[in-house]
Amino acid sequence: MSSFLNKVAKMIGYQSMKDCVWHVLRRHHIQAILAMLSDSGKAPTTINTYLSALKGVALEAWTMKQLDTDSYQHIKHIGSFKGNRLPKGRALEESEIRALFFTCESDLSCRGLRDAAIIGILLGCGLRRSEIVALDFEHIVHKEQALKVRGKGNKERLAYMPKGTWLRLNKWVEEVRGEHNGSLFPRIRRHDDVTDHRMSDQAIYHILHTRRIESGLEKFAPHDLRRTFASAMLDNNEDIVTVKDAMGHSSIATTQKYDRRGDDRLKRASKRLNF
Incomplete structure (x- = not known):
């Protein structure tokens, strides 16, 4: 999750996840991040892992009273990204x-x-x-x-x-x-x-x-x-x-x-x- 969050932080202009002001992110910001990931060719399962990471951060911000309840609920109810890809890897003969x-x-x-x-x-x-x-x-x-x-x-x-x-x-x-x-x-x-x-x-x-x-x-x-x-x-x-x-x-x-x-x-x- 640290790796995913570091990548998101760099996507939106920060040096790393430690510098990012996570509690200011709203639903439309996260939807834009998901769209950027999709445009870059990320698989749906990978995009959904990014979404899980962002929802986890939103939950923590709400728990610490850095994010209001309405904003948290809007983020919480973002639906998962649809679609699938051929599975990676193989079984050995x-x-x-x-x-x-x-x-x-x-x-x-x-x-x-x-x-x-x-x-x-x-x-x-x-x-x-x-x-x-x-x-x-x-x-x-x-x-x-x-x-x-x-x-x-x-x-x-x-x-x-x-x-x-x-x-x-x-x-x-x-x-x-x-x-x-x-x-x-x-x-x-x-x-x-x-x-x-x-x-x-x-x-x-x-x-x-x-x-x-x-x-x-x-x-x-x-x-x-x-x-x-x-x-x-x-x-x-x-x-x-x-x-x-x-x-x-x-x-x-x-x-x-x-x-x-x-x-x-x-x-x-x-x-x-x-x-």
Whole structure:
């Protein structure tokens, strides 16, 4: 939200959101901002996120008695922006997944075992990058073969691991990391120097980028592994509520956006046409 508000502040002539006099904004100002965003080619979902940020600021200004009730109500009742775009990202093919694991397991250094376990959890549990770097050893629930994950909104959930993920994680712990407390996936320096320092979100991006190139695969984003998890769960006929809970979503609508099976279904239907 800080990023969105900083962009809005610059759009209307301020240096940053800290300089912007938010409480003077009225309904017509916000509608003009939404129109500018639309004209710049922003997707409806992105525009609605900007709108949510601005409504949140208006609520805070009204709570602090910096904005009168009528003005706040006018802003509050601005309708969401309509329309949609084709979903971003993709689900990985089984052959791509096998190639990633083969690349990691062919790497005889400590990084090979660590990266195989990380990719296994990203694919097998559908974790976000921020969730995986926040994991500690004590978050492993051995009895349940699960991980205790703290996601968005400070909400905790259990992420149950499939057999392959569980085996890769145990191999990393038993052969390299050990069972001491601290970050489950710490940084590894040159010459297999396993540190006690926690990795950053960007480090996960770098790992996947490196392994993708080594595997000779087409470009994919880290979040595509999360999309792969959701699509695989739905393809296994798991109900949407189960997938929502597994991914730590608050809304089924959010989970549906991760489903990449529709593209393949449409592609198969097109191939059956005979024109």
